[in-house]
Amino acid sequence: MKILIVDDEKDVETLFRQKFRKEIKTGNLELVFAFSGREALDILEESNPPKVMYMFSDINMPGMSGLELLEEVKARYPELQVSMISAYGDQENHDKAMDSGATGFFTKPIDFESLKKEINNLLQ
Amino acid sequence: MNVEIIVAIILISYLRTSSLTYEVPLRWKKTLKWGLIVSITVWILDVSTLLGDVFGKVLSILLVGAVIYAILRFKELDKGRQLVFAWLPLLLLSLIIEVVEFIFPQFYKRWDDYFLLAIFCAIAWGIAMWINNNRQRKALEREKIKSLAREQEFKATEQMKIMLERQVRERTSALTQQKEELEKTLEELKSTQAQLIHAEKMASLGELTAGIAHEIQNPLNFVNNFSEVSSELLDEMKEELQKGDIEEVKVLVEDIKLNLEKINHHGKRADAIVKGMLMHSRNNSEEKSLTDINALAEEYLRLSYHGLRAKDKSFNASFKLDLHPDLPSINIVPQDIGRVFLNLINNAFYAVNQQAKNLQEKGIQDYTPKVEVATALYSDHGRGNVMITIRDNGIGIPQAIKAKIFQPFFTTKPTGEGTGLGLSLSYDIIKAHGGNLEVGHNDSNDQFNAEIGLEESCRGTVFTITLPYDNI
Structure with a gap:
């Protein structure tokens, strides 16, 4: 399963790759990374329908924000599941994300246990 | 007879x-x-x-x-x-x-x-x-x-003399009274000004705090995450050692080493931010030090951006840094110049945000708010200068008020939102450094502006700071 992670912090890639080391190693999980909303859309456009099954996106990014990306992605690929990750765990962002069709809402620092659970549910 | x-x-x-x-x-x-x-x-x-x-x-x-x-x-x-x-x-x-x-x-x-x-x-x-x-x-x-x-x-x-003398006495006492009143008013104004300057400092500190909180939170998250994951990797390494898979152990060691570097990097990042905040809030430290303008500009651009983001969830803008790679370090008071950057960048973000709102009301889509901070070197009559430009495509500054923007207490923001001291303080700081602060229209004539027919003065603003580096 291919998962796309969008965050402007590049170290997120290292972190995720190590956290899901085992899953990647077994070939169950494939991670792709984008560092801006624009890049994420480019990756999704590579094939139609996209090979990516799940997208995690940071909200607070320069340029296109995570919420804008969410709307855009949901408009183009309604099937794709999207969860948001935000440094600000406020109700406003949460509600907006949910209204726009987000599957989940995670706050930073990311609780990898629940994230893993969510991904494992998908894998099964 | x-x-x-x-x-x-x-x-x-x-x-x-x-x-x-x-x-x-x-x-x-x-x-x-x-x-x-x-x-x-x-x-x-x-x-x-x-x-x-x-x-x-x-x-x-x-x-x-x-x-x-x-x-x-x-x-x-x-x-x-x-x-x-x-x-x-x-x-x-x-x-x-x-x-x-x-x-x-x-x-x-x-x-x-x-x-x-x-x-x-x-x-x-x-x-x-x-x-x-x-x-x-x-x-x-x-x-x-x-x-x-x-x-x-x-x-x-x-009689006239007596009358005149009386008048003179009356006028003198009236004038003396007036003088005393004016002196009192002046004193009050001075203390108000000091208070306002302090308020302005505190306001910009407040703007900073939100940005700083976010800026510190991010590296701290990484420190926590990387240390946790390292601990997990060590557990895995134990298992691999028991299995005797030395190749895998080697890979894990490399990963852990990389993580420790990351932890160190993000720790330092948080440290630098806290130090920067302390420098900003420090009241009387006016010591000049050799400063990397590129790093300072980047730091305050990020602080400004995240500060505004934290304050206003609907705020968004893209920003761009265009830094000259061979900029010499120059001798400045970093927290003062930092305040100037913060002020100008905050203004730029405010302007693009306003423009976004204005255009949205008019039903115009596809507006991309942009703030660009660029550094460059240029020589003026043999004097080396570092030039910093802060360019936005916001609402712009009408010609009529352009001359007033550096005046103390002049503000176009609604009451309570701006002290009207930001630009005037910025101007004073730059002048005190022997430099120059100029304002101009953003003359970039992109397709978007041409299409919606924005007037030149409404296409945004460019602030140019020049700081000499060879004579300080």
């Missing part, structure tokens, strides 16, 4: 007439009045020959004698003195003639004509003296009038 009584009447009448130079003395008024009545009565009786010849004469002599005595004796009747001398010859002559006539009637008769001539001469003398006296008196009166006028003028001047 009874000359004496006539002279007496003339003298008394004369004394009873007031003039500018002579006031009839009060205590003499009654006496003079009765003197005149008596004299006239005597004269009438004498003329009508009711009195005896000798008796009338003696009475007349006594009367005129009394009058002359009074005039010569009392100073207040001094006015008559001239007249006395005018008629004295006539009186004496008349007396002599009477005596001569009485004692030597023969002699008198023989020289009759000569005596008459002498009498006429005496009368002429008297009249001449009288006229002369009158003329002198008139001249005296004129003088008197003049001196009276002068006196009056002097009095008027005195």
Whole structure:
């Protein structure tokens, strides 16, 4: 399963790759990374329908924000599941994300246990 | 002929007439009045020959004698003195003639004509003296009038002087009061200004805090995450060691080493942010130090962006850094220049946010708010300068207020949102560094602007800071 992670912090890639080391190693999980909303859309456009099954996106990014990306992605690929990750765990962002069709809402620092659970549910 | 009584009447009448130079003395008024009545009565009786010849004469002599005595004796009747001398010859002559006539009637008769001539001469003398006296008196009166006028003028001047002095006193006290009030106001203004400057500092600190919180949170998350994951990797490594898979152990060691580097990197990042915050809030540290302008610009751009993001969830803008790679470090007060950056960048973000709102109201889509911070080197008459431009495509600054934006307390933001001191302080800081702060229109004429037909002054703003680096 291919998962796309969008965050402007590049170290997120290292972190995720190590956290899901085992899953990647077994070939169950494939991670792709984008560092801006624009890049994420480019990756999704590579094939139609996209090979990516799940997208995690940071909200607070320069340029296109995570919420804008969410709307855009949901408009183009309604099937794709999207969860948001935000440094600000406020109700406003949460509600907006949910209204726009987000599957989940995670706050930073990311609780990898629940994230893993969510991904494992998908894998099964 | 009874000359004496006539002279007496003339003298008394004369004394009873007031003039500018002579006031009839009060205590003499009654006496003079009765003197005149008596004299006239005597004269009438004498003329009508009711009195005896000798008796009338003696009475007349006594009367005129009394009058002359009074005039010569009392100073207040001094006015008559001239007249006395005018008629004295006539009186004496008349007396002599009477005596001569009485004692030597023969002699008198023989020289009759000569005596008459002498009498006429005496009368002429008297009249001449009288006229002369009158003329002198008139001249005296004129003088008197003049001196009276002068006196009056002097009095008027005195009065005017007193009035003016009073006015001057009043004005002086009013002015003194005004001066004191103004001094008080000035003091109040000074303290208000100090308070406002402090408020501005605190406001920008407040703006910073939100940005700082976010900026610190991110590296701290990484520190936590990487240390956790490292611990997990170590557990895995133990398993691999038990299995004896040395290759896998090697990979894990590399990963852990990388993680420790990451932890160190993000720890340092948080450290630098805290240090920056401390520098910003420090009140009196004004020491210059060699500073990397690129790093400072980047730091404050991020702080500004995240600060505004934290404050206003709907805020968003893209920003771009275009940094000159070989910028020399320059000697500046970093927290001061940092404040300038923060101010200008905050303004830029505010402007693009406003523009986004404006255009959205007009139904115009596809607007991309952009803030760009660029550094460059340029030489001006052999002086090396570092140039920092902060460019936005926001609402722009109307030509009309462009000249005012560096004035203290000038703000276009709604009341309570801006102190109006940001740009004025920025200007002062840059000037204190020997540099220059200029404002201009964003002249980039991109397709978007052309399509929606924005006026030049509404296409955004460019602030240019120049800081010399060779002479500080």
